[in-house]
Amino acid sequence: MILHRLLIAVIRLGIAAAFLILLVEVGYVLLGGADRHVWDLSSYRDHSAGAEIVVTGWGDKWKSASTHTLLVLALAYGGALLVGYIWGVLAARWRRMGGKYLLSAIFSAFAAVPPFWFAIAVAIFSYFSWQRPGFADDWVVDQGPDVLSWWNAAVVALPAMAAATGWQIRAVAEVLEKEAGLPYVRGLFYSGYSDENIFYGNVFRRSLPDLVALIDSTLPFLLGCIIYVEWAFRYAGIGRLFVEGVRQGIYEDILMGGVWMAIVVCIARFCREVIAGLLKKS
Template sequence: MIRHILQRLLVATIRFLAAGMGLLVLMEFSFLVLAGSKVHLWDATAWGAVPVELSPRPLDWSELLRLRGEATARILLLAVPGSLLIGYSWGIPGARLRRQRAATLLAAPFAALACVPGFWFVGLVAIYSYFHWHRPGFANELVVERGPDLLTWWHAAVVALPALVGAAAWQIRAVAAVLEREVARPWVRGAFIAGANDEEIFYRRALRRSLVPLLDLSDRAIPVLLGSLVVLEPAFRYPGIGSLLVESIRLGSYPGIFFASLFLTALTTIATLMREVLSPPTLSA
């Protein structure tokens, strides 16, 4: 087991380093070839201090990344377990009731909501908050001095909601597809002839046999979810890593762009590593 974990850790480190190199190449190409900049990534002048526009009070890059990372972690804490919970808890009954096309019906509301542009949703929230609470914006200027900081979590939840629905719709369909593939195998017919009923075949045998491929789906939606935050966070003026990336691009800040994109890549790598560690060694290999 320890050997398996170490092996996966090594592979994840190599992949992460390769992805980091890829990001550097993409940045160098975009700055030099497309934008016509004269500054290379390896020039010392490219890696300055945190611009004032990114942080009103003086911070170093590690401090800024920590603050922004904490803000993004709040969204992920709501969106990732939410999408997995909805995906698995709706996808399994969806596959069980496959003759009634339950998976499609259960995924339909989420899939329809996933067609809504997330950046447009911000306008609806702003209009609602203005006309019902008589406050434009998202209560950024309110400081909670006593009790739990519910406003911060409310702000994170509003950003997490459009990110969650798309991931949940995909997860429901993917979970149902794995189980439907399993129950279409020849052994099911054999079990049925042997006298097992539908419930026993599905919940005791098919579900148990599909545990590994179902686990394999657990990290698939995370890169897309993180990608959606790059659009949603600036739209909601949420101070997370996605906002940091977009603001850094607008300012042309090399370290901001690199650290923010590397942070998002690291989160995907961690999710993939966790899935690979939890999977049986034969599957990961």
């Protein structure tokens, strides 16, 4: 089963890469009127002069950007999953009091704030209240524990996480509420089972495959959000490279950035499918 899923994931990645190439061609040549086709090698940067130096720098740049963005993603995605699932279950328990809306309200309100503006507002606050550089590229820690890189990653991750968490809470609660609305739940209640026993012993257990299906649903949104928050906060991640690539028409940066995001989504989807398959078996 795992090999079968892996093959599907590779095919999906191939489709995404082909779609990306098509997008670049349509965006730049058809709509933008550029004369550099995406399949033409001369459209890419000229590495002939000092090829070794350029290629080494290019690889290092992508490695460093990947590390930075993975840290942001770990914070945002991990936070959204952790808070989303725990609060979602709690919201379903409080379904008679509108727990779904109550618990997700604060995240939904935060989601109305433009994420890129939030990052800039943090930088302004940092300049004027803490009297220290605000944007991610202003200051580098060269000795001692690098707490600053965690702070920078948290600022980029927070606005993306807030919106994803709100969505995750509602989605988890909806799955559980749907299951709790089935006739067998009423039957169990009339048979004398306690509310808690019915919820955790039956409703939650039976909804597990549907809950697992929600694991990767916020990931494309998170990645899309991180792209422009990184740009706004001048955070040296994949998103910033991607946006700079688009602004300057550097095809290799656009393709690498797009494929990097597609790989992350494909891995998450593959994990979800494998876990769902194992749950189905058990």
